[in-house]
Amino acid sequence: MTIVYGIPNCDTVKKARTWLAKHGHDHVFHDLKKQGVPSEQLTRWVRTAGWEKLLNRKGTTWRKLDATTQAAVVDAASAEALMRANPSVIKRPVVDWGPDITVGFDAADWAGRV
Numbered sequence: 693m694t695i696v697y698g699i700p701n702c703d704t705v706k707k708a709r710t711w712l713a714k715h716g717h718d719h720v721f722h723d724l725k726k727q728g729v730p731s732e733q734l735t736r737w738v739r740t741a742g743w744e745k746l747l748n749r750k751g752t753t754w755r756k757l758d759a760t761t762q763a764a765v766v767d768a769a770s771a772e773a774l775m776r777a778n779p780s781v782i783k784r785p786v787v788d789w790g791p792d793i794t795v796g797f798d799a800a801d802w803a804g805r806v
Contacts, residue, residue: 694719697733698785705785708797717806719787724779734772737786741795743771746783753780 696712696719698705712719722730737746747765748754754762757778765771775782787794789805 694790695722695788696720696785697722697724697782697788699723699725699780702784704797708785708787708802711797711799711802712806715803715806724782724784729776729779729782731776733788734775737793737795738768738772740793741786743768745795746786747771747775748781748783751781751783753778757781 694712694717696705696709698708698721700706700721700723709719709721761774765774783795785795785797794801
């Protein structure tokens, strides 16, 4: 079963979920704010995609962090700690397709999966 991890009011997550529904691909939605960040999954995402790709440095949450907190993110461990404490700093959506994951929404990439 495909699991879409994100925040329901995120425009990119909305587009991704709409795209999946339009293409008849069933999925389960996991709300990172309400249900939290699954620790074992976060570790897998960082290992698979890399913490640099997973950490959304362009978003509002990142920009609102003080410079000291931002500067402290220097490796996978520090990035994971920040993402656990602030789920909104995770680039969305993270989609668990079963054997692999994707970060962000890319219709062209996803077309080969459904």
